[in-house]
Amino acid sequence: MKGIINAKNLNLWYGETQALKNINIEIPEKSITALIGPSGCGKSTFLKILNRMNDLIPIVKIKGDIYYNGKDIFEKSIDVNSLRRDIGMVFQKPNPFPMSIYDNIAYGPRIHGIKGKQRLDEIVENSLKDAAIWDEVKDRLKKNALGLSGGQQQRLCIARALAVKPKVILMDEPTSALDPISTSKIEELSLKLKDKYTIIIVTHNMQQAVRISDNTAFFLLGELIEFGKTEEIFSNPLDKRTENYITGRFG
Amino acid sequence: MRSRFDEQLSILNKKLIVMGALCEEIIGISSDALLNGNSDKLENVKIIGSEIDRMEEEIEGICLKLLLLEHPVASDLRQISAALKMITDMERIGDQAEDIAEIIGFLNGRTGEECKEIRKMAETAIKMVNDSVDAYVNTDLELARSVYSFDDIVDDCFLKTKNKLIDMIAENKTDGEYPLDLLMIAKYIERIGDHAVNIAEWVEYSLTGVHKDNNKD
Numbered sequence: 001m002k003g004i005i006n007a008k009n010l011n012l013w014y015g016e017t018q019a020l021k022n023i024n025i026e027i028p029e030k031s032i033t034a035l036i037g038p039s040g041c042g043k044s045t046f047l048k049i050l051n052r053m054n055d056l057i058p059i060v061k062i063k064g065d066i067y068y069n070g071k072d073i074f075e076k077s078i079d080v081n082s083l084r085r086d087i088g089m090v091f092q093k094p095n096p097f098p099m100s101i102y103d104n105i106a107y108g109p110r111i112h113g114i115k116g117k118q119r120l121d122e123i124v125e126n127s128l129k130d131a132a133i134w135d136e137v138k139d140r141l142k143k144n145a146l147g148l149s150g151g152q153q154q155r156l157c158i159a160r161a162l163a164v165k166p167k168v169i170l171m172d173e174p175t176s177a178l179d180p181i182s183t184s185k186i187e188e189l190s191l192k193l194k195d196k197y198t199i200i201i202v203t204h205n206m207q208q209a210v211r212i213s214d215n216t217a218f219f220l221l222g223e224l225i226e227f228g229k230t231e232e233i234f235s236n237p238l239d240k241r242t243e244n245y246i247t248g249r250f251g
Numbered sequence: 252m253r254s255r256f257d258e259q260l261s262i263l264n265k266k267l268i269v270m271g272a273l274c275e276e277i278i279g280i281s282s283d284a285l286l287n288g289n290s291d292k293l294e295n296v297k298i299i300g301s302e303i304d305r306m307e308e309e310i311e312g313i314c315l316k317l318l319l320l321e322h323p324v325a326s327d328l329r330q331i332s333a334a335l336k337m338i339t340d341m342e343r344i345g346d347q348a349e350d351i352a353e354i355i356g357f358l359n360g361r362t363g364e365e366c367k368e369i370r371k372m373a374e375t376a377i378k379m380v381n382d383s384v385d386a387y388v389n390t391d392l393e394l395a396r397s398v399y400s401f402d403d404i405v406d407d408c409f410l411k412t413k414n415k416l417i418d419m420i421a422e423n424k425t426d427g428e429y430p431l432d433l434l435m436i437a438k439y440i441e442r443i444g445d446h447a448v449n450i451a452e453w454v455e456y457s458l459t460g461v462h463k464d465n466n467k468d
Contacts, residue, residue, distance in 0.1 A: 207322050234324040236460025246324045248253045 004029035004198050010064035019045045021222040032199045034213035041219040043202050047170050051087040052080055088161035092173040094153035096145035101137050104145045104156060108164040123163050131159035132189045151182020171201040187212050206246055210234050218242045256321050263313050267334055270306040271384030273299055274341050277348040282373040284355050288362050296352040303345035307338045333457035340446040347439040354432050363433050366415050372408040372440045375401050379447035386454045398451035405444035412437045
């Protein structure tokens with residue numbers, strides 16, 4: 001499978017603290033890649049760097065390269081807005097905007113210059129359908145999104161990410177605040193979405209990584225220790241540190 | 252932080268070792284009766300067989316509980332799934348040793364002395380069972396792998412035994428039942444060898460993550 005994101009000798013510092021150490025990884029497209037590791041291992045930092053969210057932090061220093069579809073994302077000519085349109089993000093805590101369900105979804109497309117009610121209606125409907133929440137909200141599109149349940153809010157956020165037609169969706173522990181039923185809906189949705197999108201998910205739930213991801217990357221103290229097929233990583237990891245982490249011997 | 256899980260795994264391990272020892276004991280008794288006419292302990296065979304069956308159930312319960320509660324991965328998953336598979340083979344070994352013991356009762360004191368391959372077969376199969384169980388106990392990969400090669404000896408002996416018994420029937424040297432009983436015993440011993448190979452393969456899988464049969468092209 002072709003790599004869509006390629007990190008080469010990537011290092012990142014928060015001030016004096018090095019959070020990522022010489023990361024080399026090629027993420028295959030149209031598949032789910034799980035990033036696992038104990039808190040503070042650098043997995044969320046790595047996730048956020050992919051659509052340049054760390055740029056907002058003044059003390060961050062980055063060395064090394066990340067290529068998205070062969071293009072260096074730190075190049076001056078790269079438009080960060082269009083990068084973030086291609087590489088969307090879903091956060092740990094559902095964060096719908098305090099506006100209607102419809103406007104939540106239409107927000108992105110509007111910013112990117114899409115006007116016309118019919119076109120926006122289409123995008124809203126398709127995005128909500130793709131995020132498997134259309135049937136639950138189709139009769140209340142004008143209602144405030146904050147009235148939805150946590151699980152629905154998270155799927156709404158996924159729909160919002162889908163509305164701008166991204167290629168990659170970054171998910172930072174998207175189900176850690178959800179109950180098992182909502183979690184399983186998000187997991188099933190992720191499996192469906194990987195036909196069209198590349199998904200990179202940070203998770204602390206080992207079983208979730210096993211259930212949905214094709215490949216798993218294990219981070220520890222800022223290093224990428226092991227990256228490979230999920231089945232291999234969880235049945236026969238090559239590195240003792242991976243084994244010790246996933247079997248709960250530390251972390 | 253996973254002390255409870257480690258404790259459970261250690262219990263599982265100990266139970267498997269006990270079950271393996273019972274398998275060694277039961278085929279030891281059966282073959283001693285067959286080869287040396289020493290039938291003093293034959294009556295224990297049924298008791299040990301029942302204990303093996305009970306242990307299979309008990310270990311299966313422990314494994315399923317661990318799968319449910321701990322969602323094991325990596326070496327833990329391999330150890331538990333290997334245990335689940337091994338106990339099936341151990342239970343079969345117990346059954347076949349019981350079957351052999353039952354047939355010995357019909358031999359009227361004869362020990363298959365006409366057929367020296369049966370002795371070699373039984374001795375080899377016992378060694379295979381002992382070695383595969385020891386390989387598990389001592390996490391000895393080389394010992395587990397060494398078991399595979401003995402299977403050829405057992406298979407070869409079985410073939411020779413079969414041919415000898417066919418000759419015996421053709422020459423009309425004995426009543427028809429005796430060679431057939433011997434053939435059944437030989438077949439059970441041959442199967443015990445196969446189960447020992449299975450156990451050794453699961454030991455290898457548990458230690459390396461690679462199962463011999465899945466590695467063939």
